[in-house]
Amino acid sequence: GAVVSQHPSRVICKSGTSVKIECRSLDFQATTMFWYRQFPKQSLMLMATSNEGSKATYEQGVEKDKFLINHASLTLSTLTVTSAHPEDSSFYICSARGRTEAFFGQGTRLTVV
């Protein structure tokens, strides 16, 4: 079946630095990918929709200048958390849809110290 690979799985960074998370669709081309954030014991919260070759669409309340999304190819989308602060610590998950099914990456645990 289709596979979505996300890297890194875990990252610790200092406050004020930037962190890049990669999401790759391995078995299919994904013109659209999705980025989610998940707090402990809560559901997935959609942050933005990443569109290949164009600007991402951000959900209300998500700062586009803080969470930079680049979808430069049909198999790769990146999320960069800029000037990270401790409140940005969370579990970030990407997703890509095939013809119908949606597959998720392994998630990235970001800890900002």
Added chain:
Amino acid sequence: GENVEQHPSTLSVQEGDSAVIKCTYSDSASNYFPWYKQELGKGPQLIIDIRSNVGEKKDQRIAVTLNKTAKHFSLHITETQPEDSAVYFCAASPPSGYSTLTFGKGTMLLVSP
């Protein structure tokens, strides 16, 4: 937009018992309903899905039923095992590959040996 309600939030069963998780949705245009299993620290994994032209679908110990008139769908796990313990999410979406999924809040299933 779509709204998905999921119940219960926590479900504890004994090994070998059956478990049922129920979801309702609001948008009659939705016609794709996947279920995901999420283990601690990992991304969600698709376990079964159903489309609105089907009323029931089975895959070994897992089954999903859909009542499109009532706008609800359910996940049934029979002969539960400790390894079934995880958080389960239902979701709904239109069939388009460019549409995101709307998730329920999740059900934590605990299977005791």
